[in-house]
Amino acid sequence: MLIQVAVIGLLTGGVYAVMVSGLTLIFGVMKIINIAHAAFMVLSAYLAYWLFSGLGIDPILSMIGIVPLFFFIGKVTQRRVLSPVGDDPGLLVLLTFALAITLEGVLGSISGSTFRTVRTGYTSSIIPVELSSDLTLRLPVVRLTGFVASFVVLGVLWLILNRSGLGRAIRATIQNAEAAQLVGVNIARVRSTTFGIGLASVAIGGALFSLIFSFNGSSHLDWISKMLAIIVLGGLGSLPGALIAALILGVAEAVSAVTMTSYISPIVFYLILFLTLVFRPQGLMGAKVREG
Amino acid sequence: MSRVGTFLKQYWMFVALGFLLVYPLIWRAPYYHVLGFNTLIVATAATGWNILGGYTGYKSLGHSTFFGINAYLVAITANELGWNPLWSAPLLALGVTVVALVLGWIMARAKGSAFVIATIAMLLIFRLLALNVKSVTGGAPGLSQPLAPWSPEYSRMPFYYYMLFWLVIALLVSAYIRRSRFGLGLLAIRDDEGKANMVGVNTTLSKVLAFGVSAYFIALGGGIWSYAQTHIAPIFAFSILNDVDTVLATMLGGLGTLWGPVLGAFILIPGSDYILFNFGASQFHLAVFGVLMVVIILFLPRGILPSLRDRLAARRETSSAFTGASTMEDLSDSQPRGEVPGREAPAP
Numbered sequence: 309m310l311i312q313v314a315v316i317g318l319l320t321g322g323v324y325a326v327m328v329s330g331l332t333l334i335f336g337v338m339k340i341i342n343i344a345h346a347a348f349m350v351l352s353a354y355l356a357y358w359l360f361s362g363l364g365i366d367p368i369l370s371m372i373g374i375v376p377l378f379f380f381i382g383k384v385t386q387r388r389v390l391s392p393v394g395d396d397p398g399l400l401v402l403l404t405f406a407l408a409i410t411l412e413g414v415l416g417s418i419s420g421s422t423f424r425t426v427r428t429g430y431t432s433s434i435i436p437v438e439l440s441s442d443l444t445l446r447l448p449v450v451r452l453t454g455f456v457a458s459f460v461v462l463g464v465l466w467l468i469l470n471r472s473g474l475g476r477a478i479r480a481t482i483q484n485a486e487a488a489q490l491v492g493v494n495i496a497r498v499r500s501t502t503f504g505i506g507l508a509s510v511a512i513g514g515a516l517f518s519l520i521f522s523f524n525g526s527s528h529l530d531w532i533s534k535m536l537a538i539i540v541l542g543g544l545g546s547l548p549g550a551l552i553a554a555l556i557l558g559v560a561e562a563v564s565a566v567t568m569t570s571y572i573s574p575i576v577f578y579l580i581l582f583l584t585l586v587f588r589p590q591g592l593m594g595a596k597v598r599e600g
Numbered sequence: 601m602s603r604v605g606t607f608l609k610q611y612w613m614f615v616a617l618g619f620l621l622v623y624p625l626i627w628r629a630p631y632y633h634v635l636g637f638n639t640l641i642v643a644t645a646a647t648g649w650n651i652l653g654g655y656t657g658y659k660s661l662g663h664s665t666f667f668g669i670n671a672y673l674v675a676i677t678a679n680e681l682g683w684n685p686l687w688s689a690p691l692l693a694l695g696v697t698v699v700a701l702v703l704g705w706i707m708a709r710a711k712g713s714a715f716v717i718a719t720i721a722m723l724l725i726f727r728l729l730a731l732n733v734k735s736v737t738g739g740a741p742g743l744s745q746p747l748a749p750w751s752p753e754y755s756r757m758p759f760y761y762y763m764l765f766w767l768v769i770a771l772l773v774s775a776y777i778r779r780s781r782f783g784l785g786l787l788a789i790r791d792d793e794g795k796a797n798m799v800g801v802n803t804t805l806s807k808v809l810a811f812g813v814s815a816y817f818i819a820l821g822g823g824i825w826s827y828a829q830t831h832i833a834p835i836f837a838f839s840i841l842n843d844v845d846t847v848l849a850t851m852l853g854g855l856g857t858l859w860g861p862v863l864g865a866f867i868l869i870p871g872s873d874y875i876l877f878n879f880g881a882s883q884f885h886l887a888v889f890g891v892l893m894v895v896i897i898l899f900l901p902r903g904i905l906p907s908l909r910d911r912l913a914a915r916r917e918t919s920s921a922f923t924g925a926s927t928m929e930d931l932s933d934s935q936p937r938g939e940v941p942g943r944e945a946p947a948p
Binding site: 335339340341389392393396397398399400401402403405406407408409410411412413414416417421525529533536540574575578579581582585586587 | 653658659661706707710712713714715716717718720721722728840844847883884885887888889891893894897901
């Protein structure tokens with residue numbers, strides 16, 4: 309029973325990894341905590357939901373349209389809204405928070421407070437995996453899809469970062485923005501492109517999210533704190549750290565939900581977030597949160 | 601300058617105070633009393649928040665934690681011990697300040713974005729506790745407490761005057777701190793924490809004290825709000841929207857100025873009430889609020905008062921016989937936003 313729960317937690321953790329990969333990448337390059345990240349995820353989930361309920365397009369398929377759209381939104385948002393503000397971290401957090409409540413208000417007034425989820429033909433399908441004669445794991449197809457998709461996304465992100473010219477520019481900017489600029493990296497472009505990639509990845513996260521969880525316009529507040537706990541634990545700016553932390557927290561959450569009082573598990577999330585920020589700002593791996 | 605102008609310039613504080621004193625007598629409908637009371641709560645909270653967020657630059661998005669804690673303390677002591685909230689609110693707020701000092705001392709280690717996120721996490725932890733420790737807080741439905749003894753016909757009027765009194769106290773404290781050695785230390789932290797430390801400011805102690813003082817006035821408002829509401833619930837007592845009101849009011853009026861938070865609250869709260877009234881039941885007002893916040897941060901990042909002061913200074917230069925005056929005015933009109941201390945211009 310506990311193994312079953314832990315495995316489901318691990319699969320969920322994989323989906324968490326996609327949701328947060330963009331958030332940690334954006335922090336790495338721009339030192340911006342994008343509080344609107346979860347709100348953009350909920351927006352993408354709504355788009356997937358509307359495309360599914362209106363036109364019958366499967367969320368996995370609808371990504372083809374949503375992902376480039378989010379890349380574009382991200383690039384424009386960074387250029388027109390974030391970059392003019394400068395680099396006061398307090399102001400930037402407020403600004404992304406303002407974007408988040410704007411999205412919440414728009415989605416809430418379009419769709420009301422009813423919780424939505426995408427129910428496809430395979431939503432309740434389960435693949436049984438027989439480990440031994442008395443232990444059979446039952447793996448839900450949607451979570452398995454999410455898990456596999458998340459590794460595809462993380463793989464692509466890894467390739468972009470480590471095997472392309474853009475990736476080299478991004479890594480240089482993460483290490484030392486001024487020096488990168490001196491050797492001819494167009495930092496402004498790197499930043500807006502990174503923000504675009506970050507939102508594109510959360511668009512994928514949102515489509516997967518719409519298959520697994522139910523959501524309404526205000527859901528983003530619960531999710532952003534979860535996302536922050538993951539990337540802070542993983543070490544802000546570190547992709548491998550985020551993956552490991554997402555898997556750990558996915559399992560911890562699933563196990564604590566069945567073994568403890570239900571409200572303890574979210575409190576554990578926030579406590580991890582709070583204590584890591586205060587006592588080990590570098591997280592499990594990765595760089596310290598720079599001061600503003 | 602005309603005689604009226606000179607008079608206003610010298611005694612505007614008393615004119616404003618006089619207006620606030622007669623306001624509930626002129627506009628007698630309960631609606632105006634509620635609006636005035638809410639505005640005063642935010643003005644007091646913003647004046648307190650500004651001591652931390654404006655003077656030291658540490659912008660907390662979780663200070664309504666203290667608003668919520670005191671709201672509950674006041675309700676619980678009124679029910680269990682029969683304490684009158686009018687005196688228990690400022691007293692219990694001192695207890696909340698002690699809690700804030702401890703939390704502030706823990707969080708003083710975090711800087712920049714880490715500090716902001718830690719404050720949000722703090723708020724969410726307390727909100728979950730309020731929702732779930734049902735034996736103390738009554739869970740999601742919340743708590744009720746005895747009604748105020750005066751006739752409902754007076755509605756919020758006594759609360760209004762009580763809150764006005766505390767706003768004046770908050771302003772006196774804020775003004776005193778700004779002129780004190782302690783306040784100079786806080787401003788030095790905002791400009792450059794490392795250097796402030798080097799020239800002998802005990803930065804940790806200063807930040808923790810500022811955290812505590814700002815928490816006091818927010819907690820105080822929570823306690824009085826709790827009595828005025830008579831029924832409180834976690835989603836309103838521990839709401840990040842309370843922080844948004846406070847922060848937005850401060851930024852709109854002028855971050856780090858004495859009067860900015862008050863001015864901001866007197867524009868923002870009636871304004872958002874108007875928006876709520878017109879866009880009504882839907883969540884659309886949240887979107888309007890968000891866009892407003894983006895616009896303020898983008899186009900008026902220093903707030904109304906500092907921008908106005910620059911304009912006036914430039915005007916004075918022009919009217920003097922100084923020949924370079926027009927250039928001066930051009931210069932100050934085109935002040936880049938990046939010239940605020942501690943903020944650099946965006947990368948090209």
